[in-house]
Amino acid sequence: MTATSEQLTDTRLRDAVWAALARVVDPELDQPITDLGFVRLCEVRGGDVGVRLRLPTAFCAPNFAYLMTADAYEAVAGLPGVESVDVRLEDHHDAEQINAGVAAQAGFADTYATEANAELDELRRTFRRKAHTACLERACRRLLADGWQIEGLADLSLGDVPASPEQSGLLRRRADLGLSTSPDSLLLVDDEGNPVPAEQVSLRLRFAQAVRVSIDGNAHFCRGLLATRYRETEHPGEEDTP
């Protein structure tokens, strides 16, 4: 049996939609919603795309739930060949309100007119900073394992980090924060791009480790709860990084 050209187009568009959804991350967990198992359904018919999202609990924070739903909507709506988008969050205490707000592209502050004072840009930035901190710690941990001394880290450039998952992870988070990704830029910078003085490196990395442990722990929880809630096998996540 040969696929009709219509089916082929649907498949191709579906792949593109899935790839777009894979670029949407849970801001708290810093992992793609596709990898976390949050996309229950992704359906393409002609140019019409339907996406259904689900979360580990009915009480997941509504602001993050809104961000992921809105980000998924935007990621899909921007694709060539997409004529209509219907992204809906399911099984959440605020699903109705969030779905209506996202469909109307109302923005968070309007969707929660009486309960929110502002859009979620600052919240998003807070979690991008945490993600950068955690990724920087992973990269430094790798460098230390490779034989670098902690005293020397302050002088290193981004280009000194060998090609690795740690390097690509760090580059992405730097780009998210608007920090330089050029190989000759300093590796150890704060969230604003300022160099970390050598005498502060040790404490900063120690704290960064706590950030990383916290984010990883949250992800363990969420993956486990989602699997339990929907009676599925846990979606495989990143390996425990001791």
Place this chain on the structure above:
Amino acid sequence: MYTKDGENYFIVDGHVHLWDGSDDNCRNIHGHQFIECFYDYHRNLSPEEYVWDYRKFQRYSAEDFMHDLFDVGYADHAIHNSVYLWDFFHRGFARTEEAWQGVQQHPGKLTLNGTWDARDGEAGLEQLEKDAARFGLQGVKIYTAAWHGDSRGFKMSDPWAYRYLEKCRELGIKNIHVHKGPTLRPLDRDAFDVADIDHCASDFTDLNFIVEHVGLPRLEDFCWIAVQEPNVYGGLSVAMPFIHTRPRYFAQIIGELLYWLDENRLVFSSDYALWQPKWLIEKFVDFQIPEDMQSEYGVLTPDIKRKILGLNAAALYPTIKVPGELQLAEAVPV
């Protein structure tokens, strides 16, 4: 008391519940979703042989409660924390009257903590006075994410929260257990943010702030605050069960906590009936930081475990009497 390998451990379960999540108590879908969410936590992180059926989990008996905590759960003492969630449950989530009966029927075994909500105004302050007189309150449990009409929560740094903290001070209620939950107004802010604890802990240095589940999912923020505020403690509820499902991860949490705080400010709790204390205590006493992490985190000595499992909580609640032979060796007066 729990004994293993010749070591004795005085056990205080720092956070337990006697709740009613039964269908007829649920006021709306949110009540159902709330207890279902609890049940998912229970099922996901408990060893299989400790998983209850849903009906029992919704509403277990007072006998189950006493049996699981004291007969098989090794507790010398347990602290019942009341959470009402009136917007979700007709009769309130906590079965305070039954817990109070337990306190009276089993002298020295149970402490009953009260609660307040910063949005209850003057009437709430009066109620707190009455509760303090009736129950002899030494502590309260505050659930900042409770819904209340149109509101989805409050902050511990709100002016009205300060009025309640002043009242606690006046009434001699020293221990403020704070639970950060997922919904809080305004919704454009991070609801799990523990920064408000920083404010109230600096302004009420004579009160103890026990942050439940050690600030998870904001462990790092909790650690940062606790470093600066010596009256901030970490309750280990919710973090404990990782000891079964992800022991290497548990090692990192406990390792971070011991690094940033110290062994005197961590308090064991099962969060019963979310998890059964029996297996948590057995596994914790058997637990050691994996060898490859010891250069970073050190090891858990029996004395550290003794403090976490009971002695630290007993230090916060002077009515909990620790027999001399169960104190740390150096703490016994000569």
